[in-house]
Amino acid sequence: MNLRAVWAIYRVEMARAFRTVLQSIISPVISTSLYFVVFGSAIGSRITEIDGISYGAFIVPGLIMLSLLTQSISNASFAIYFPKFVGSIYELLSAPVSYLEIVIAYVGGAATKSIILGLIILATASLFVPLHIEHPFWMLSFLVLTAVTFSLFGFIIGIWAKSFEQLQLVPLLIVTPLTFLGGSFYSIHMLPGIWKTITLFNPVVYLISGFRWSFYGKADVSVGVSLGMTLVFLAVCIAIVAWIFKTGYRLRN
Amino acid sequence: MPSILSISGVSKTYATGFTALKEVNLDIDRGEIFALLGPNGAGKTTLISIVCGIVNRSTGTVTVDGHDINKDYRAARSLIGLVPQELTIDAFESVWATVSYSRGLFGKPANPAFVEKVLRDLSLWEKKDAKAITLSGGMKRRLMIAKALSHEPRILFLDEPTAGVDVELRQDMWEMVRRLREDGVTIILTTHYIEEAEAMADRVGVINRGEIILVENKAELMRKLGRKRLVLELRNPLTAIPEAFSRYALELSPDGGQLTYTYDNQAERPGVASLIRDLEASGIQFRDIDTQNSSLEEIFVNLVRREP
Numbered sequence: 001m002n003l004r005a006v007w008a009i010y011r012v013e014m015a016r017a018f019r020t021v022l023q024s025i026i027s028p029v030i031s032t033s034l035y036f037v038v039f040g041s042a043i044g045s046r047i048t049e050i051d052g053i054s055y056g057a058f059i060v061p062g063l064i065m066l067s068l069l070t071q072s073i074s075n076a077s078f079a080i081y082f083p084k085f086v087g088s089i090y091e092l093l094s095a096p097v098s099y100l101e102i103v104i105a106y107v108g109g110a111a112t113k114s115i116i117l118g119l120i121i122l123a124t125a126s127l128f129v130p131l132h133i134e135h136p137f138w139m140l141s142f143l144v145l146t147a148v149t150f151s152l153f154g155f156i157i158g159i160w161a162k163s164f165e166q167l168q169l170v171p172l173l174i175v176t177p178l179t180f181l182g183g184s185f186y187s188i189h190m191l192p193g194i195w196k197t198i199t200l201f202n203p204v205v206y207l208i209s210g211f212r213w214s215f216y217g218k219a220d221v222s223v224g225v226s227l228g229m230t231l232v233f234l235a236v237c238i239a240i241v242a243w244i245f246k247t248g249y250r251l252r253n
Numbered sequence: 254m255p256s257i258l259s260i261s262g263v264s265k266t267y268a269t270g271f272t273a274l275k276e277v278n279l280d281i282d283r284g285e286i287f288a289l290l291g292p293n294g295a296g297k298t299t300l301i302s303i304v305c306g307i308v309n310r311s312t313g314t315v316t317v318d319g320h321d322i323n324k325d326y327r328a329a330r331s332l333i334g335l336v337p338q339e340l341t342i343d344a345f346e347s348v349w350a351t352v353s354y355s356r357g358l359f360g361k362p363a364n365p366a367f368v369e370k371v372l373r374d375l376s377l378w379e380k381k382d383a384k385a386i387t388l389s390g391g392m393k394r395r396l397m398i399a400k401a402l403s404h405e406p407r408i409l410f411l412d413e414p415t416a417g418v419d420v421e422l423r424q425d426m427w428e429m430v431r432r433l434r435e436d437g438v439t440i441i442l443t444t445h446y447i448e449e450a451e452a453m454a455d456r457v458g459v460i461n462r463g464e465i466i467l468v469e470n471k472a473e474l475m476r477k478l479g480r481k482r483l484v485l486e487l488r489n490p491l492t493a494i495p496e497a498f499s500r501y502a503l504e505l506s507p508d509g510g511q512l513t514y515t516y517d518n519q520a521e522r523p524g525v526a527s528l529i530r531d532l533e534a535s536g537i538q539f540r541d542i543d544t545q546n547s548s549l550e551e552i553f554v555n556l557v558r559r560e561p
Binding site for chain 2: 002004005007008009011012015016019082083086087088090091092093094095096097098248252253
């Protein structure tokens with residue numbers, strides 16, 4: 001295994017995050033704080049608690065997931081799209097690096113960044129509301145699993161995209177709506193009739209529900225199902241990446 | 254000595270149906286400078302890209318120092334450095350970081366002393382902390398070379414290395430190529446500046462429409478296909494070429510002041526000496542005489558034109 005190559009790519013990806021610290025770290029922290037002000041204060045004054053959890057505390061896992069999903073996707077998709085766009089991908093393709101090493105390095109870099117971000121948001125949230133984490137091991141497990149899964153998803157988008165517009169398409173038109181509708185700011189039990197069923201087709205529901213369970217021990221769907229769905233999505237992403245590399249799809253002509 | 258790079262029956266048809274390479278066979282000798290010439294779209298870059306692992310071939314085999322580029326891609330690719338035609342660098346990285354990155358990518362342990370040497374050799378040392386985006390075009394080109402040399406390759410591909418580079422830098426680059434060759438590095442270059450291939454290369458390959466139409470020792474090629482030209486500046490202009498000289502197929506300049514005689518090195522046409530004797534006998538005097546060898550460029554153009 002060419003570990004030096006993995007480390008070289010990983011280090012460049014991390015360096016990019018520190019170079020663009022304003023965009024990578026500070027802006028998500030600011031937007032999270034704004035969510036607290038808008039949702040926490042404005043709505044929180046009307047909904048005092050859900051399932052016995054104060055509204056402010058209730059939305060914390062959802063907020064972290066919101067950033068984790070969008071940042072994992074954008075970090076990983078940009079990381080692989082950018083060298084494709086400027087042409088410097090030639091070097092990666094001509095290097096003695098296996099596909100597995102490429103994925104470990106890029107996805108590892110993207111996931112690390114979004115995990116750090118998730119923890120920063122958690123720390124920021126603790127300034128606004130008293131936090132309680134009932135299952136720290138599972139909290140970290142969901143955090144890492146989700147970051148890795150969505151970084152893989154982002155990697156796929158980055159390889160698929162032929163333009164910056166396409167790069168933004170999936171995160172903006174699919175992931176963000178699904179996250180907002182995935183129970184970040186409410187319990188799905190609060191939804192009327194048919195919507196409660198429809199929302200179960202939204203994969204993000206399972207991620208947020210499982211993650212929230214690790215904090216408060218309460219979930220919209222059973223935690224086993226949440227974990228299972230996360231693993232299924234991870235497996236799907238791995239299968240697609242394996243296919244991309246097997247066929248050289250949009251990488252090697 | 255076995256060749257360091259062996260390309261056998263390689264063809265490439267893109268998904269669009271375009272055939273870029275047809276059954277290419279080529280062997281590159283260890284330590285030589287090989288110039289690959291061909292018009293735009295002839296398949297030069299496709300061939301290089303296949304050897305380097307950037308493009309998948311449709312058929313054929315490629316071995317680098319005995320290593321198959323697919324089965325043993327790590328060993329094969331470790332030996333190769335590539336300087337592509339386009340200036341494609343992560344613009345926001347520093348010179349030092351991007352060259353160190355390349356070295357790591359090829360699995361070599363960090364070696365600051367070596368990276369420093371590469372940067373100094375390419376006059377980039379003063380710019381080591383500058384971001385790539387702030388460099389001039391010529392410096393970016395040198396940075397691309399530094400990246401390719403960072404992992405100490407044994408084969409260096411230079412795809413149009415001096416396109417858009419000023420004269421001084423071009424000379425520096427050729428100097429560097431000579432030094433690399435002295436160190437035993439095999440160099441394969443494509444260029445549009447045929448005089449450079451003429452000055453640098455040991456062997457020349459000509460590729461046209463995806464086929465290698467000729468591979469020849471450069472000197473041999475010049476000898477075989479080269480034409481010589483004798484130009485005589487006449488003391489008194491002529492109105493027409495005298496009938497007696499028809500066997501020489503001479504050309505007269507429009508002002509009648511210059512006679513040009515073109516002849517093949519190995520041709521059976523009458524020689525230069527007999528022409529001069531005949532001119533003197535006819536009382537045609539000349540004040541100056543000049544002979545020119547045809548350049549590789551002319552040879553190349555003739556070869557490519559000859560293709561159906």
